[in-house]
Amino acid sequence: MRPEVQALLWRWREVIVGGVVVALLLWWASASFGVVRWVALGASAVAVIFAIAAIQRARFKGASGGYGAVEVDEGVVSYLTPMGGGQVEIADLTCVLLLPAERGPAHWQIEASGQTPLQIPLDAHGADKLFDVFVTLEGIETEKMLRQLKAAPKSPVQIWRKRTVSVH
Numbered sequence: 001m002r003p004e005v006q007a008l009l010w011r012w013r014e015v016i017v018g019g020v021v022v023a024l025l026l027w028w029a030s031a032s033f034g035v036v037r038w039v040a041l042g043a044s045a046v047a048v049i050f051a052i053a054a055i056q057r058a059r060f061k062g063a064s065g066g067y068g069a070v071e072v073d074e075g076v077v078s079y080l081t082p083m084g085g086g087q088v089e090i091a092d093l094t095c096v097l098l099l100p101a102e103r104g105p106a107h108w109q110i111e112a113s114g115q116t117p118l119q120i121p122l123d124a125h126g127a128d129k130l131f132d133v134f135v136t137l138e139g140i141e142t143e144k145m146l147r148q149l150k151a152a153p154k155s156p157v158q159i160w161r162k163r164t165v166s167v168h
Helices: 003-011 013-030 036-059 127-134 142-151
Strands: 069-073 076-081 084-089 093-100 108-112 117-123 157-161
Touching: 003 013, 003 036, 013 157, 036 142, 069 127, 076 117, 084 108, 084 117, 093 142, 117 127, 142 157
Parallel strands: none
Antiparallel strands: 069 076, 076 084, 093 108, 093 157, 108 117
């Protein structure tokens, strides 16, 4: 198999599995009666939701093999490079920006209160793990984020900012 076809199949593997599961559950629903049919229809509805999430995850994944590595462990995002890197606690995040590429790949800029902003290239090893971090942020618009990634903006784009309550 050609490497680019294998990479494409690997990127979309969760979507493919989700589609197969949905198809099997719908077949089961069409071939059954009574309560079993309703259980199969309910399970297929849940499988459709998981398939939609898999599509979003596959759209988020970009090229790999870039500079540095991303780790997400115990509520901390770490970006490690031979020349440095940094860490940010997910609970302290205040802003997520998508910075355009001046040279090389575009970057995520993750900001947390009291820390220097952490810039992570989109093609860093493990950068796809950031999807799981971003979708947990309260109020983030996942589809907006995915559209901005595809559009490759020419200026910085604010993807998410923590809402703060101002007391007057």
